[in-house]
Amino acid sequence: xxxxxxxxxxxxxxxxxxxxxxxxxxxxxxxxxxxxxxxxxxxxxxxxxxxxxxxxxxxxxxxxxxxxxxxxxxxxxxxxxxxxxxxxxxxxxxxxxxxxxxxxxxxxxxxxxxxxxxxxxxxxx
Numbered sequence: 001x002x003x004x005x006x007x008x009x010x011x012x013x014x015x016x017x018x019x020x021x022x023x024x025x026x027x028x029x030x031x032x033x034x035x036x037x038x039x040x041x042x043x044x045x046x047x048x049x050x051x052x053x054x055x056x057x058x059x060x061x062x063x064x065x066x067x068x069x070x071x072x073x074x075x076x077x078x079x080x081x082x083x084x085x086x087x088x089x090x091x092x093x094x095x096x097x098x099x100x101x102x103x104x105x106x107x108x109x110x111x112x113x114x115x116x117x118x119x120x121x122x123x124x125x
Contacts, residue, residue, distance in 0.1 A: 002026045002114040004096045009119030012086055016123075020081040022096030022116060033102040034072060034079045037109055038092035038121075048094070049081060050105030059105040064090075086123045093118040 008020040020036070035050035049070040050059045058070055069082040079096060097112035106112075 002098055004098055004114055004116035006096045006116045006119040009121045011122045014088055014123055014125050016086050017084045018121060020094055022079045024077040024098060032099040033105050035097045035112060036081045036094055037097060038094045040092040045109060047107040052105050053103045057105055088123045088125045091123050093120050
């Protein structure tokens, strides 16, 4: 079993930046792909970014490409989402996800086995 805990959410003005972190504990997930998803009020969960087990391959949703950067530190079992040039439409609860078998980044939530509790990000206009 893997436990994921997100941190770093909060309130920021449009154009600002935030850094989200996801710490994993329990059975190690450092060998597999990790990802971030988000869910805004009344909407379905959507893919944000994913990273391969080594960190050498990443994938981003078109809506965040060029503004967000996903990275990982396998020694610390953490994944980070650096968010820049934030927009009001980025407001959502952000969830960290971990796979127990994937090596490459994948966009589909059903492919991930463990989820964090989520952290709220609110971008004011």
